[in-house]
Amino acid sequence: xxxxxxxxxxxxxxxxxxxxxxxxxxxxxxxxxxxxxxxxxxxxxxxxxxxxxxxxxxxxxxxxxxxxxxxxxxxxxxxxxxxxxxxxxxxxxxxxxxxxxxxxxxxxxxx
Amino acid sequence: xxxxxxxxxxxxxxxxxxxxxxxxxxxxxxxxxxxxxxxxxxxxxxxxxxxxxxxxxxxxxxxxxxxxxxxxxxxxxxxxxxxxxxxxxxxxxxxxxxxxxxxxxxxxxx
Numbered sequence: 033x034x035x036x037x038x039x040x041x042x043x044x045x046x047x048x049x050x051x052x053x054x055x056x057x058x059x060x061x062x063x064x065x066x067x068x069x070x071x072x073x074x075x076x077x078x079x080x081x082x083x084x085x086x087x088x089x090x091x092x093x094x095x096x097x098x099x100x101x102x103x104x105x106x107x108x109x110x111x112x113x114x115x116x117x118x119x120x121x122x123x124x125x126x127x128x129x130x131x132x133x134x135x136x137x138x139x140x141x142x143x
Numbered sequence: 144x145x146x147x148x149x150x151x152x153x154x155x156x157x158x159x160x161x162x163x164x165x166x167x168x169x170x171x172x173x174x175x176x177x178x179x180x181x182x183x184x185x186x187x188x189x190x191x192x193x194x195x196x197x198x199x200x201x202x203x204x205x206x207x208x209x210x211x212x213x214x215x216x217x218x219x220x221x222x223x224x225x226x227x228x229x230x231x232x233x234x235x236x237x238x239x240x241x242x243x244x245x246x247x248x249x250x251x252x253x
Contacts, residue, residue, distance in 0.1 A: 075243040080239070126239060131188045132176075
């Protein structure tokens, strides 16, 4: 069974640009969670999608947005990139139980 | 809101036992999870406590005391491959996203 897949693995953008990150959950999982992991910090919750709807968002500005498609894959968009957005962005899927399955992440570097 | 505190670094000898503590302040606390993350890798699920007490999974055990807002992860028979960061994470009733601690970097030395 395929795990959570994320693309691209690495992404380099310049300040002010937009970044789009993609995530495919484990087959059968309807919930997708996005987390930001900046260097030396823990995972900060960004967004939760379930059944195509945004269910909750963390304490991030509106330039962080996303969506979930009918096949439950998800996209995270970061507009007007700032240097401090450089981080590992992790996607996780869950069958709404206690365990989350994480992808390998997208390493976003803003220069 | 939710916040979790855990030590930033722990060093232990191969073959020994190590305990990583986690204290939390949360509203609507539902349960405590533990995740392992090797450098450059994805976090992987280790254990979950929804009720007070000890949960054992092989060499790893996790404990929760709701009255003390405290939990710990116990790693026995440490191996070099256990060198990684360990995160405690809480979940709230009705909302399944996890709130993570900042992580404990475990170094296992020969």
